[in-house]
Amino acid sequence: METDNARQKRVFSGIQPTGKLHIGNYLGAISVWVKNQSKYDNFFCIVDLHSLTIPENIEPDYLRGKIREVAALYLACGLDPEESTIFVQSRVTQHAELTWLLSCVTPMGWLERMTQYKSKSSQLETVGTGLFVYPALMAADILLYQTDLVPVGEDQKQHIEITRNIAGRFNHLFGEVFKLPEAMIRESGARIMGMDNPDNKMSKSLGEKKAEHSIGLLDSPEEIRETIMGATTDSQKETRFAEASPGIRNMLVIYQALTDKPRKEVEEFFAGKNYSFLKKELTEVVVETLRPIQMRYKKIVADESYLEDVLQQGRKRAEAIAGETLEQAQKMMGIR
Numbered sequence: 561m562e563t564d565n566a567r568q569k570r571v572f573s574g575i576q577p578t579g580k581l582h583i584g585n586y587l588g589a590i591s592v593w594v595k596n597q598s599k600y601d602n603f604f605c606i607v608d609l610h611s612l613t614i615p616e617n618i619e620p621d622y623l624r625g626k627i628r629e630v631a632a633l634y635l636a637c638g639l640d641p642e643e644s645t646i647f648v649q650s651r652v653t654q655h656a657e658l659t660w661l662l663s664c665v666t667p668m669g670w671l672e673r674m675t676q677y678k679s680k681s682s683q684l685e686t687v688g689t690g691l692f693v694y695p696a697l698m699a700a701d702i703l704l705y706q707t708d709l710v711p712v713g714e715d716q717k718q719h720i721e722i723t724r725n726i727a728g729r730f731n732h733l734f735g736e737v738f739k740l741p742e743a744m745i746r747e748s749g750a751r752i753m754g755m756d757n758p759d760n761k762m763s764k765s766l767g768e769k770k771a772e773h774s775i776g777l778l779d780s781p782e783e784i785r786e787t788i789m790g791a792t793t794d795s796q797k798e799t800r801f802a803e804a805s806p807g808i809r810n811m812l813v814i815y816q817a818l819t820d821k822p823r824k825e826v827e828e829f830f831a832g833k834n835y836s837f838l839k840k841e842l843t844e845v846v847v848e849t850l851r852p853i854q855m856r857y858k859k860i861v862a863d864e865s866y867l868e869d870v871l872q873q874g875r876k877r878a879e880a881i882a883g884e885t886l887e888q889a890q891k892m893m894g895i896r
Contacts, residue, residue, distance in 0.1 A: 569708040571596070571744070574605035574649065574701065577626035578617075579764025581633055582774040583846065584752030587817045592711060594638035602644035603705050603878060606630045609649050609656065609697060613690040632867055633777055636857035647874030649701065654882035658700035661889055663693050665730050670722055671695055699723040702741050704882040709744040713751055717743050734892040737885070752814060755791040758806035775814075778854060781847045788843045799830040799838060808835065811842050818845050 573593065575585060593604060608627050612618060627648055634646055649655050671692055702710055702723050710720055720743040727738035752762045756772045767774030771783065772790050779787070792807035801812055801823055815838075816826045830838050860867055890896035 570601040572603045572707040574607040577630045580767040580776045584762035597643045632860045645877045647878045654886040659697045663696040699726045703738045706739045707741045711744045753810045758810045
């Protein structure tokens with residue numbers, strides 16, 4: 561049983577409204593949010609401001625549509641607006657305002673060390689300041705709500721570390737304003753790899769360009785079947801997690817996560833079977849998992865007023881807390 565103290569803890573997380581939401585996003589993030597939403601005070605955001613860091617890639621109509629798609633998928637996957645605050649980042653202006661204050665106290669050296677900045681900037685001819693200072697925006701997202709826990713994968717711990725560093729520097733310079741958040745590391749198995757290249761993590765952006773790369777949450781049963789049947793395998797028949805090749809292990813991980821069966825039971829079920837059997841069984845499990853989500857999604861997007869009401873309600877809840885935090889930070893800095 562959860563203690564009262566655990567129930568009072570606040571969780572913040574969000575997903576960018578770009579690319580194709582896939583089974584990895586569901587298993588590694590959204591399903592975990594849904595499972596734990598009654599335990600914490602939750603704030604789940606559609607982080608659209610982060611989508612602007614590479615302006616050359618912005619298509620306004622596309623972005624507007626994706627914001628609604630991600631919001632509807634949050635609800636279709638099981639997030640309850642009575643349990644969780646669901647909102648669009650750009651509608652709560654305190655995110656942008658606090659970002660400037662935090663940018664002013666963040667050393668450039670901290671920003672230059674960020675893995676995501678190094679990775680993305682190396683692929684661009686012109687690097688905008690938005691991409692460089694995105695950790696300040698990310699820190700503002702988290703710190704505005706006096707967040708206790710941020711659900712992240714092991715590969716994202718750096719994001720929480722710099723947020724804690726920025727908050728600590730601000731508190732040292734101007735006085736205690738921000739709570740230092742902790743990373744809530746997801747269990748192993750949440751890191752889902754690409755179906756076409758199991759050496760790389762499944763990607764929303766790549767999945768939108770290459771159908772064979774990912775299993776989208778809104779893919780049809782036929783599209784799901786084609787993606788899984790075309791997934792990378794090898795010439796063996798090894799279906800044990802530890803000994804299997806990356807492509808087979810990836811499918812075993814997805815199957816286990818969706819069925820919630822122990823690893824030993826999964827291994828025994830597929831022992832001695834060929835990979836075609838594994839792919840067919842996985843296809844059936846994925847299709848049946850996504851079917852009710854897709855049905856709920858269609859109903860949600862068909863009722864525009866309902867979705868807008870949820871987002872407006874979420875905005876008001878978020879603004880109430882974000883406004884208090886921003887005002888306190890401004891007072892401490894002497895500008896209010």
